[in-house]
Amino acid sequence: MDHRQQRADQLKRQMTIDCENCCGLCCVALYCARSEGFPADKPAGVPCQHLQRDFRCAIHQKLAQKKYTGCMAFDCMGAGQRATALAGGLPAGRAEQERLSAAFLQLWQLYQVCWYLAEASILPAAQPLWEQLDRALDELCRLVSLPLLPLLQVDVERCRTDANQLLKRAVALSCKKMDGKYPGIYLGRDLRRRTLRERDLSMALLIAADLRGCDLSGTSLLGADLRDCDLRGADLHSSLFLLQGQLNAARGDSSTRLPAGLCRPVSWQ
Numbered sequence: 001m002d003h004r005q006q007r008a009d010q011l012k013r014q015m016t017i018d019c020e021n022c023c024g025l026c027c028v029a030l031y032c033a034r035s036e037g038f039p040a041d042k043p044a045g046v047p048c049q050h051l052q053r054d055f056r057c058a059i060h061q062k063l064a065q066k067k068y069t070g071c072m073a074f075d076c077m078g079a080g081q082r083a084t085a086l087a088g089g090l091p092a093g094r095a096e097q098e099r100l101s102a103a104f105l106q107l108w109q110l111y112q113v114c115w116y117l118a119e120a121s122i123l124p125a126a127q128p129l130w131e132q133l134d135r136a137l138d139e140l141c142r143l144v145s146l147p148l149l150p151l152l153q154v155d156v157e158r159c160r161t162d163a164n165q166l167l168k169r170a171v172a173l174s175c176k177k178m179d180g181k182y183p184g185i186y187l188g189r190d191l192r193r194r195t196l197r198e199r200d201l202s203m204a205l206l207i208a209a210d211l212r213g214c215d216l217s218g219t220s221l222l223g224a225d226l227r228d229c230d231l232r233g234a235d236l237h238s239s240l241f242l243l244q245g246q247l248n249a250a251r252g253d254s255s256t257r258l259p260a261g262l263c264r265p266v267s268w269q
């Protein structure tokens with residue numbers, strides 16, 4: 001295995017959630033909406049009514065039964081435990097807690113960019129961009145290693161914008177465009193007869209789409225909305241830019257082939 005593949009794999013391994021070492025930051029810091037599969041509407045920064053003092057969810061075993069799909073799908077990519085460690089646990093003061101929530105949100109977004117750049121940096125077709133991707137990835141690695149206060153000063157929006165330019169070019173070099181009248185809008189559509197292999201489905205709306213048995217090898221799913229999308233029997237083993245949170249929001253089963261580094265969601269069992 002070459003060094004760039006090793007680096008990408010190592011970075012991805014680090015971006016795995018560890019809720020045992022987190023103070024339930026997602027259940028506090030995020031804005032939640034009942035219509036998006038959370039128990040109730042709540043503003044960002046307010047703890048969910050079900051979050052206990054030990055930072056565990058009081059209804060964790062019942063999330064599926066209650067159809068709290070938003071809770072089940074969320075994946076912070078490891079931002080929660082990292083921010084908790086930076087703050088040395090949950091601080092007592094309100095201002096410090098708000099700072100911790102802000103650091104968590106910064107890290108979560110930076111980790112997403114980091115994951116995407118790590119994937120792009122091993123795409124053979126994106127070789128003309130490898131140098132730029134390496135530089136961008138080095139910078140991202142530096143940013144996610146910052147202590148709490150400097151981390152809060154990072155201009156995440158700018159990082160995302162810069163990375164997006166590179167990622168768009170990497171996708172264009174690696175995937176073909178989708179044809180059809182409304183490419184990218186496939187709400188509830190049966191796509192089983194469409195050629196999706198090595199296609200660009202970045203940012204596609206695939207909510208409740210039927211992708212059973214589809215070959216998605218080399219297909220970019222960057223930012224695609226896969227909520228309730230049926231992936232049973234689909235081949236995603238070499239799909240590009242797929243995140244755990246997207247998988248968690250979709251439907252699948254034991255025959256769905258997954259990329260290395262992603263886990264089969266518990267809700268698929």
Ligand code: SF4
Pocket residue numbers: 017018019020022023024025026027074075076077078079080081
């Ligand atoms: S923020 Fe991440 S690590 Fe923390 S509880 Fe939520 S999912 Fe788990």
Ligand code: SF4
Pocket residue numbers: 026027038039048049050051052056057058059060068071
């Ligand atoms: S229901 Fe549980 S997992 Fe969902 S936001 Fe509340 S505490 Fe977190």
